[in-house]
Amino acid sequence: MAAPPAVGGxxxxxxxxxxxxxxxxxxxxxxxxxQRPVRAVDGVSFAIGSGRTLGLVxxxxxxxxxxxxxxxxxxxxxxxxxxxxxxxxxALRASALRALRRRMQIVFQDPYGSLNPRMxxxxxxxEPLAIHRLARGAEAERRIGALLDEVGLDPSFxxxxxxxxxxxxxxxxxxxxxxxxxxxxxxxxEPVSALDVSVQAQVxxxxxxxxxxxxxxxxxxxxxxAVVKHIADHVxxxxxxxxxxxxxxxxxxxxxxxxxxxxLLSAVPVPDPRSQHQRIVLPxxxxxxxxxxxxxxxxxxxxxxxxxxxCRTEPPALxxxxxxxxxACHFAEDPL
Amino acid sequence: xxxxxxxxxxxxxxxVTEHxSGTAQAVDGVSFEVYPGExxxxxxxxxxxKTVTSLSILRLVPEPPGHIRPGxxxxxxxxxxxxxxxxxxxxxxGNQIAMIFQxxxxxxxxxxxxxxQIAEAAIIHQGVSRRAARARAIAMLALVGIPDPADRxxxxxxxxxxxxxxxxxxxxxxxxxxxxxxxxxxxxxLDVTIQAQILELLDRLQAExxxxxxxxxxxxxxxxxxxxxxxxxxxxxxxxxxxxxxxFARPLxxxxxxxxxxxxxxxxxxxxARGRLHSIPGQVPAATAxxxxxxxxxxxxxxxxxxxxxxxxxxxxxxxxxxxxxxxxxxxTEPGRRTPxx
Numbered sequence: 001m002a003a004p005p006a007v008g009g010x011x012x013x014x015x016x017x018x019x020x021x022x023x024x025x026x027x028x029x030x031x032x033x034x035q036r037p038v039r040a041v042d043g044v045s046f047a048i049g050s051g052r053t054l055g056l057v058x059x060x061x062x063x064x065x066x067x068x069x070x071x072x073x074x075x076x077x078x079x080x081x082x083x084x085x086x087x088x089x090x091a092l093r094a095s096a097l098r099a100l101r102r103r104m105q106i107v108f109q110d111p112y113g114s115l116n117p118r119m120x121x122x123x124x125x126x127e128p129l130a131i132h133r134l135a136r137g138a139e140a141e142r143r144i145g146a147l148l149d150e151v152g153l154d155p156s157f158x159x160x161x162x163x164x165x166x167x168x169x170x171x172x173x174x175x176x177x178x179x180x181x182x183x184x185x186x187x188x189x190e191p192v193s194a195l196d197v198s199v200q201a202q203v204x205x206x207x208x209x210x211x212x213x214x215x216x217x218x219x220x221x222x223x224x225x226a227v228v229k230h231i232a233d234h235v236x237x238x239x240x241x242x243x244x245x246x247x248x249x250x251x252x253x254x255x256x257x258x259x260x261x262x263x264l265l266s267a268v269p270v271p272d273p274r275s276q277h278q279r280i281v282l283p284x285x286x287x288x289x290x291x292x293x294x295x296x297x298x299x300x301x302x303x304x305x306x307x308x309x310x311c312r313t314e315p316p317a318l319x320x321x322x323x324x325x326x327x328a329c330h331f332a333e334d335p336l
Numbered sequence: 337x338x339x340x341x342x343x344x345x346x347x348x349x350x351x352v353t354e355h356x357s358g359t360a361q362a363v364d365g366v367s368f369e370v371y372p373g374e375x376x377x378x379x380x381x382x383x384x385x386k387t388v389t390s391l392s393i394l395r396l397v398p399e400p401p402g403h404i405r406p407g408x409x410x411x412x413x414x415x416x417x418x419x420x421x422x423x424x425x426x427x428x429x430g431n432q433i434a435m436i437f438q439x440x441x442x443x444x445x446x447x448x449x450x451x452x453q454i455a456e457a458a459i460i461h462q463g464v465s466r467r468a469a470r471a472r473a474i475a476m477l478a479l480v481g482i483p484d485p486a487d488r489x490x491x492x493x494x495x496x497x498x499x500x501x502x503x504x505x506x507x508x509x510x511x512x513x514x515x516x517x518x519x520x521x522x523x524x525x526l527d528v529t530i531q532a533q534i535l536e537l538l539d540r541l542q543a544e545x546x547x548x549x550x551x552x553x554x555x556x557x558x559x560x561x562x563x564x565x566x567x568x569x570x571x572x573x574x575x576x577x578x579x580x581x582x583x584f585a586r587p588l589x590x591x592x593x594x595x596x597x598x599x600x601x602x603x604x605x606x607x608x609a610r611g612r613l614h615s616i617p618g619q620v621p622a623a624t625a626x627x628x629x630x631x632x633x634x635x636x637x638x639x640x641x642x643x644x645x646x647x648x649x650x651x652x653x654x655x656x657x658x659x660x661x662x663x664x665x666x667x668x669t670e671p672g673r674r675t676p677x678x
Contacts, residue, residue: 059527060498166619167382196381197554201598201615208612223527230600230613253602267532268602269557273580275603281536282529285497 011047012217013054013071013185018044018080020063020070024290036290040066042241044080045318048234050184053211053218055232055249057225057264059286062238064221068187071219072104073097084185102132105178109190111170115162121148121173122158128180147176152206168199172206179210189221204231225268229253237261240289240297243318247325255335257327259304262336280336296330306331340369341516341548342393342412342433348405349385349392353624360623362388362402364572370516375542375549377563377580379556379595383620384569386552390518393417393550394429412516431461434509436502438521443505444493450477450504451489457511476507481537499530506537513545520552535562556599560584568592571621571631574650578661588653588663590636591616630666637676642666 019042024035040063048054056064069075071082073089082089084104092100108114115124125144129135135143145155151172162170171191178186188207192200208231211218222228228235229249236246237260245258256262263280270277282301287293293300299311310330318328349363363385370376380386391397393410395417410417412428420428437443445453454476455469464472470489477485480503493501502522509517519538523531539562542549551563559566559580566583568576568591576589587593597614618635621627627634633643643666651668653661667674 059529168619196620197556197595198381198598198616199619201600201613202617204600205612205615224600225528226600226602226604229602230604264528265602267528269531269535269555269561270603271556271560271584271596271599271601272603273560273584275560279532279536281532285499285530286527 010050012050012085013048013219014081014083015047015067015071016045016081018067018070018082019078020066020075021078038288038290039241039292040289041070041077042292044238044241044243046234046236046243046246048185048217048219050217051211051215052234053220053232055228055235056219056221056238057223057228057235058238059223059264061286061289063241063289064238065189067238068106068189068219068221072101072106072187074106102181103183104185104187105181105183106187106189107171107174107178107191109193111167111174111194112162114174115170117162119161120158121153121160121162121165124173124177125158125180128177132181134181143180147180150179150210151176152202166199167195168202171195171203175203175206175210179214182214183216185217185219187219187221190223191220192227193222193224200227207231225253225265237264240286240292242297242328243326244298244329245325245327246318247322251322251325255322257321257325257332257335258298258329259302259331259336260298261327263303296328298329304329304331304336306334338371341372342370342410342550344368344389344393345409345411347389347392347408347410349388349397349402349408350405351403351623352401354401358624361572361626362623363392364626366569366572366574368567368574368577370548370550372515372548373542373546374564375551375562377559377566378550378552378569379554379559379566380569381554381595381620383571383623385572385623386569387520389569390435390520390550390552393518394433394435395425396435427461430457430509430514431512432514433516433518434512434514435518435520436505436509436522438524444501446493449490449492450496450507451491454489454504454508454511457508461512472511473507476511477504479510479541480504480507481533482507499526499533502526502530502534503537506534506541510541510545510547514547516548516550517542518550518552521554522551523558524553524555531558538562556584556596568595571626572623573631573664574662575632575664576662577650578653579656582655582661586655588661588668589632589665590638590667591632594635594637630664638667638673640666640673 020040021037022040024037044067058064070077122144125147126140129140144158148155148157153172192203220232232249235249235252236243239260245261256265263282266280280303284301295312295314296316316328316330318326321327321332345367347363347366351360351362353360366389378386392404451473454473458464458469458472474485474489477488482488482503523534553559563580566578566580567574570591576592587596594616616635629645630643630648633639648664648666650662650664652658653663655661
């Protein structure tokens with residue numbers, strides 16, 4: 001189940017067999033038997049070509065954010081191989097990891113919680129420059145002005161505190177902070193989901209411009225499939241810690257091979273009252289990742305008419321169904 | 337034509353701000369009607385005043401710092417809710433008009449079972465016995481699609497998932513068979529597959545119970561799928577009001593037009609074929625200092641002198657019966673100006 005060759009030459013980011021299990025909680029005061037471990041990420045593989053965007057989508061608890069943080073080693077992986085620009089991220093020691101962090105940065109969902117409320121925008125942007133010894137004094141000042149300009153903020157914002165900024169402005173500061181160390185790779189973890197529609201469009205346009213200008217590679221984590229369709233080249237759909245389908249955006253959205261992808265796509269409300277699309281309403285809810293169902297993890301909710309005993313016992317492998325498109329379903333040749 | 341169930345006239349809800357920086361005119365002269373059995377969508381972004389409008393209807397705005405200005409008028413079945421005595425108001429609230437909120441985690445009481453919380457409204461408003469109320473609670477849980485309702489009735493909210501809690505909220509709201517349900521972002525905190533379940537449930541219950549629904553949301557997709565008519569709010573005012581089909585086919589207010597164009601669409605082109613998303617420049621102004629003239633003029637691609645100087649009233653679009661499609665925009669008087677400045 002190797003990832004497909006990344007589009008656009010050699011992959012900048014290559015992840016294979018990534019696993020992260022969190023130990024189960026104990027009762028009060030750490031007494032009692034620990035619960036079963038939460039299999040947050042359970043064997044995830046993908047590659048992202050240089051200058052491209054992979055959209056990682058799924059519902060709450062599917063493990064998509066853990067993937068993003070594990071790749072940057074903000075969370076230590078339990079198993080798997082992660083290479084960024086040819087360097088093995090998992091094997092790096094602290095000092096080498098810090099050097100590599102210049103090349104890979106993250107933008108978080110919540111522009112309220114991810115900026116220090118006691119630091120001005122200038123201080124927030126000067127800190128990474130100082131830590132990575134990129135610039136001080138007048139040179140730092142010049143770079144901060146240029147960064148603010150690049151993300152569409154007036155240089156006068158350097159004196160502002162986060163509470164003086166709107167949600168969209170804060171997210172621009174978060175993006176400027178990530179860009180300050182001139183990374184090649186950005187993990188964008190739900191970067192627009194806290195924003196209003198009109199502001200969301202501004203930030204998505206900004207990200208597309210920055211990617212083109214700086215030749216950035218993006219891992220774009222989101223629950224909103226329409227946003228991902230707009231910004232990503234490839235998309236991977238996660239369910240219970242596993243990728244259940246991945247492929248180029250155009251083919252995957254037009255012809256999903258996994259019934260979960262089909263249901264997710266059909267559930268997105270379309271802003272057109274004349275739309276005739278049929279909503280597939282899945283029964284039940286996502287099972288606990290501490291206790292995933294045997295066989296295909298999706299089988300208890302699967303609406304596929306051919307679902308049978310094999311689905312309940314044999315986990316389907318993620319395999320190539322059409323060129324470049326992979327799906328983990330026994331009936332991928334016969335999609336919903 | 338049928339009489340409206342709810343008639344809101346010139347509603348003004350203001351807040352005194354903490355730092356003495358003035359008065360926030362959160363809702364500033366809002367009027368609309370809700371007819372029996374229909375779904376009215378109220379759309380707007382953060383700060384548009386849509387939530388304060390819904391809280392004002394049930395007089396749930398905390399006073400102080402908020403207050404509903406004299407001259408505002410909220411008529412439900414012929415009675416002005418704003419002048420009702422507390423006891424009379426309680427007979428309406430939760431009984432004839434019910435409300436569900438975005439956040440099912442914080443809107444349920446964590447120390448009571450869901451059954452007790454559903455039964456409470458039936459006991460208070462309809463004087464049924466505890467035993468009968470418990471039976472009603474179980475029936476309501478079954479109605480909103482919770483499996484094993486006779487067991488789950490004794491669950492506490494923390495034992496349920498977000499989707500299940502939202503179903504409990506709906507059961508609580510509907511236990512007295514209200515004539516009007518106000519649903520404030522009922523699916524915003526939910527995952528898309530659970531959202532689909534809840535929207536379908538609301539559709540089904542509305543048809544079964546024949547109630548009117550006021551659906552408050554920022555999601556134009558949700559409105560397109562559920563609402564009969566739509567009210568678009570911006571900066572504390574209604575800027576456009578229209579039947580749903582017409583609003584999406586022919587948005588007339590530049591804000592509505594911009595909002596519709598800035599939504600990334602599943603039925604739109606994929607990434608590499610994409611153009612840039614349309615975006616509305618700038619941001620929603622502060623409620624303490626609405627712009628003069630038309631409140632949208634600083635962000636409007638069509639604005640001219642008149643828009644900066646003179647606040648437009650709601651004008652009739654001239655389609656269908658008078659009043660069915662109204663727009664707060666001077667463009668209706670000079671359609672030739674609908675070409676954006678560059």
